[in-house]
Amino acid sequence: MQAPSAGDQSPWEFWVVTDPKTKEALSLASPYAGAAAKAPVVIVPCLVKPKLIYPENCQMDLSAATLSILLEAEQLDLGGTWMSLMPLEDRRDKVTEILSLPSTVVPFALVAIGYPLDDHPQEKRYDPSRVHYVK
Numbered sequence: 001m002q003a004p005s006a007g008d009q010s011p012w013e014f015w016v017v018t019d020p021k022t023k024e025a026l027s028l029a030s031p032y033a034g035a036a037a038k039a040p041v042v043i044v045p046c047l048v049k050p051k052l053i054y055p056e057n058c059q060m061d062l063s064a065a066t067l068s069i070l071l072e073a074e075q076l077d078l079g080g081t082w083m084s085l086m087p088l089e090d091r092r093d094k095v096t097e098i099l100s101l102p103s104t105v106v107p108f109a110l111v112a113i114g115y116p117l118d119d120h121p122q123e124k125r126y127d128p129s130r131v132h133y134v135k
Helices: 020-027 055-075 089-099
Strands: 012-017 041-048 079-084 105-107 109-114
Touching: 012 020, 012 055, 020 041, 020 089, 041 055, 055 079, 055 109, 089 105
Parallel strands: none
Antiparallel strands: 012 041, 041 105, 041 109, 079 109
C-alpha cells in the first residue's frame, strides 16, 4: 500500500483469496490465469471508483500497487505471477461475479503468490543499448 498514485489518491483495495474453489474459478476467468488455481494465495488488486480523483491515472496507480506486491513477494523469497484483467471487460466481469464485488469496485488483475515450483535463475534483462543519456 506504499505504492505511488496520482495526487496520492490510492484508489485501491485488495481481495485476498485462499479458498481452493474460488481460486479455481478465478483461474478460468482468463485463458492465462491458470496459476491462480495452483497458488496458495491470489491477491486481486481492485480499483475503488469513489476513491478516484484522477481517473485518467487509475491504471498506472493500480499497476504501481500490483508491482509493489510482486516486489515484496520477491523480498520474502516468494514467487508471483501478474495476470491482467484490465482493460478486458469480459475477464473483469467474470472476476466481479466470482468475488461478488460491488458495482463501485473494478478488479484490475490477479496476482498469484506462492513458493516457486522450480528454481530457475532470474533472466538477465538489462540491455544498455535501451538506455539513452541526454546531455
